[in-house]
Amino acid sequence: DNQNRDQWGSKIGLILAMAGNAVGLGNFWRFPYIAATNGGGAFMIPYFFALIVIGLPTMLVEWTIGRYGGAHGHGTVGPMVYIQAKKAISPKKAIILGSVCGAIGFGVTVLVNSYYTHIIGWSLGYAVNSLTGGYVGVDSGAFFVNYVTDPKNLIFWIIGLASLGWAVMKGVSEGIEAWAKVMMPAIYVFGIILAVRAVTLGAPVNPDWSSMKGLNFVWNPDLSQLTSASIVTATGQIFFTLSLGMGIICNYASYLQPDEDIVTASVATVALNEFAEVILAGTSVIPISYAFLGPEGIKGSIGLAFMALPNVFTTMAGGRIFGAVWFFLLFFAGFTSAIAMYNYLVALLEEELGVQRKKGALLIFVLYLIVGAPIAAEGIITGEANLIYFTEVDNWIGNYLLIVLGLLEVITLAWLVRDDGLVEMNKGGLWHVPKWFYKLFHQFLTPICIIVFLGIFTRDYWIAGNFKITPSYINGIEYMAPWVNAARLVVVVVLIIGFIQTHRAIKRK
Ligand code: PHE
Ligand code: NA
DSSP states (O other): OOTTOOOOSOHHHHHHHHHHHHSSHIIIIIHHHHHHHTTTHHHHHHHHHHIIIIIHHHHHHHHHHHHHHHHTTOOSHHHHHHHHHTTTSOHHHHHHHHHHHHHHHHHHHHHHHHHHHHHHHHHHHHHHHHHHTTTTTSOHHHHHHHHHHOGGGHHHHHHHHHHHHHHHHTOIIIIIIHHHHHHHHHHHHHHHHHHHHHHTOOOSSOTTOOHHHHHHHHHSOOGGGOOHHHHHHHHHHHHHHTTOSSSHHHHHHTTSOTTOOHHHHHHHHHHHHHIIIIIIIHHHHHHHHHHHHHHHHTOOOTTIIIIIHHHHHHHSTTHHHHHHHHHHHHHHHHHHHHHHHHHHHHHHHHHHHOOOHHHHHHHHHHHHHHHHHHHHHHHHHHSSOOOHHHHHHHHHIIIIIHHHHHHHHHIIIIIIITHHHHHHHHTTOSSOOOHHHIIIIIIIIHHHHHHHHHHHHHHHHHHTTTTSSSOGGGTTOTTHHHHHHHHHHHHHHHHHHHHHHHHHHHHHO
């Protein structure tokens, strides 16, 4: 039943599309501020641990269930998990498991875009402002507040969304793959230009803040900074950056030939993503910010990419060009990842509800306008850039939803399907995942570590009082509470819709 499914056009196109899926705002916007906030080098220890013990094994699982699902006519994670699970457990239980997975896949690909597409829009807007000198000589914090509170700037968001819709409409090989072939090489070239600029920057502001010291901050761990919160955050970042726990890797893998080498391809995807994150972002964004902001100033927030870096570009020689290079890089990175989420939902409409691709792309465009509305509104209504709704949605996704879906996928393959899961993974592979690896990681360390980390996070969050109706981190700023609660309500509603929809789709098949 996979006769009419679209397929990747070429091997290099497939790898670039997968890398495009993984390499995103997570690498260049999320990683630098998260690493800096969690102690720099001290963060890198749990980060690499999570990469090897959780990230790589989960990546292999997603390719495996994705390729198998595609061969059986499925492009979404709910039915994919269902057809694996029903090999081992009763159809009733398998439907529940599949529906929970489908609910999270749907939930994340909808919810991430309540903010992700806005950052894509900001990147485009900031790229234009870099070229025209729009933020030169303006305090970059004030510029950012003005930017997000001015409704005119929503035009960049809409241009971004429309371009995404147009690309997805063209299909897998002619749309997604074609864009990835142009944008991915550009991302690496731009990243290298910025990294070279960063290490040759010296100490322009304070003799103690050289960019080399900034590099040292990332690579020289100060173990006193290592906390249980940073361990959990590192795991969340690994899921986010590798696009795991949302179904979009499974979806891309569903367009593979049945004997495509997925072992090599998943390792290549992880390597390309980590090069962009640790080497390029770690050697450009962090040292540049450090050189201009110092060790305290770099502990930025969500705004590091937009508030700290423009400051840097206005004072740097050739700043307009470097600014444009940086923001176009962000735009391309975000675009090639958002395409994957967009395509997931279009595939869902196509395969589970019988909506044709063109119409589906249009419907998702409208859906993304709706789910993105609260963030547009928060800036405009409050006149501030606290982005509370945004932060709340990102917290639940990054710390819970992705991790829970990843856990369920690993459990399905490694604990339910067991040894046949490894056979399926190795089918067509140039080299094979050894049995000891599957036993040690997939069947033991990976799921156990995820469960332990989920427990730690829940405990920390509970102790911090963040489960309360007015969470502690609001610090008595009253108008923020409704935005937090609105975000939570939307998360719950989207998950329920996803569950019901997936449940019906699986039953119908
Ligand atoms: N992995 C991508 C990134 O690093 C994109 C992504 C993140 C996609 C979260 C979906 C959800 O930005
Ligand atoms: Na990434």
